[in-house]
Amino acid sequence: MLRSLRERLKKVPAIYNLYMRIKRSITGELLGMTSRSEQDYLYVYSKDFYKGVGEIVELGSFLGATSIPLARGLLQNPSSAGKEKKIHVYDLFVWSDGMNDAVAGTNLVGRYKAGDKFVDEYRRRTAKYSQQIEIHDGDLNVLGWSGGEIAFLLVDAMKSIDLANSIVHNFYGSLIPNEGLVMHQDFAHYYTSWIHLLQWRFRDHFEFEAEIPASSSVVFRYTKQIPDELLKQKTVLESFSDEEVDVAFSYSSGLVSAEKLPHILASKVMYYIHTGRYRDAQRTFDSLVSDGVKVEKHLVDVQNILKDRRE
Numbered sequence: 280m281l282r283s284l285r286e287r288l289k290k291v292p293a294i295y296n297l298y299m300r301i302k303r304s305i306t307g308e309l310l311g312m313t314s315r316s317e318q319d320y321l322y323v324y325s326k327d328f329y330k331g332v333g334e335i336v337e338l339g340s341f342l343g344a345t346s347i348p349l350a351r352g353l354l355q356n357p358s359s360a361g362k363e364k365k366i367h368v369y370d371l372f373v374w375s376d377g378m379n380d381a382v383a384g385t386n387l388v389g390r391y392k393a394g395d396k397f398v399d400e401y402r403r404r405t406a407k408y409s410q411q412i413e414i415h416d417g418d419l420n421v422l423g424w425s426g427g428e429i430a431f432l433l434v435d436a437m438k439s440i441d442l443a444n445s446i447v448h449n450f451y452g453s454l455i456p457n458e459g460l461v462m463h464q465d466f467a468h469y470y471t472s473w474i475h476l477l478q479w480r481f482r483d484h485f486e487f488e489a490e491i492p493a494s495s496s497v498v499f500r501y502t503k504q505i506p507d508e509l510l511k512q513k514t515v516l517e518s519f520s521d522e523e524v525d526v527a528f529s530y531s532s533g534l535v536s537a538e539k540l541p542h543i544l545a546s547k548v549m550y551y552i553h554t555g556r557y558r559d560a561q562r563t564f565d566s567l568v569s570d571g572v573k574v575e576k577h578l579v580d581v582q583n584i585l586k587d588r589r590e
């Protein structure tokens with residue numbers, strides 16, 4: 280309901296700006312694309328659970344809403360090894376139209392247009408924690424990783440299958456077995472179907488760690504080193520059989536609570552849209568409906584995509 284209210288409010292920018300200002304002041308959310316519960320999880324992780332062994336890496340930092348709680352937690356980490364660490368943040372820092380929504384109700388409305396660089400704004404917002412943050416400004420596909428073992432990998436940049444392959448190739452191999460955590464910020468987002476196929480492909484190397492309520496995030500623990508040949512293998516969406524797709528999405532659906540379920544189911548429909556199999560996408564959607572699944576949350580998004588396709 281909140282979601283459809285938001286969509287309606289967006290049509291009247293002045294009211295939407297006000298709504299977002301009030302929402303942020305009530306929730307205490309930092310300006311960005313993540314919820315308060317995700318930001319709190321990151322703070323608690325870096326303060327109480329991070330032992331100062333291995334690195335904390337954040338892929339997709341935008342304006343710092345996830346960097347700030349991580350950095351704040353590090354400063355309060357009881358171990359001196361933890362306090363001395365830096366968070367490695369990666370971002371292109373190039374504005375796109377999709378970012379306008381996230382800054383509604385702030386003085387950043389209209390400040391940047393598509394293509395503008397915004398790393399200075401990131402620096403300004405995170406200035407208090409500049410000693411805790413190492414900025415990797417650029418395309419993570421190109422920059423890669425050469426910083427040693429990774430204790431915590433926040434993935435908020437798996438926005439395409441190419442980026443997903445690149446993150447797997449460049450970062451997963453450095454995760455510390457048994458200790459390393461991967462937080463998939465887009466796990467319960469309809470668009471990123473590849474995350475489910477990859478997590479299923481690597482199911483013998485990860486276990487479910489936590490679901491962050493009121494968010495799209497799910498955290499996995501890296502239990503066992505992924506062999507090099509598997510890490511280097513390029514994942515091609517079309518290479519999965521329909522049976523594998525069914526099993527992969529059932530696996531993901533079985534991990535999450537009811538709150539996230541419609542998003543995972545929507546992502547399965549999106550898999551068929553991404554692979555150009557619109558009839559199978561429609562068939563998958565229709566069978567969910569005939570099984571009694573309520574069309575809500577991200578299922579509405581895929582329903583709209585299918586509707587637009589038909590018109």
Ligand SMILES: C[S@@+](CC[C@H](N)C(=O)[O-])C[C@H]1O[C@@H](n2cnc3c(N)ncnc32)[C@H](O)[C@@H]1O
Pocket residue numbers: 310311312313338339340341342343344345369370371372373417418419420435436438442
């Ligand atoms: C959803 S936003 C991150 C939101 C942020 N975690 C927050 O809490 O507000 C995704 C970010 O990924 C970045 N990104 C997308 N493609 C990238 C790439 N190839 N290399 C580095 N960053 C990329 C975008 O610039 C964007 O800031």
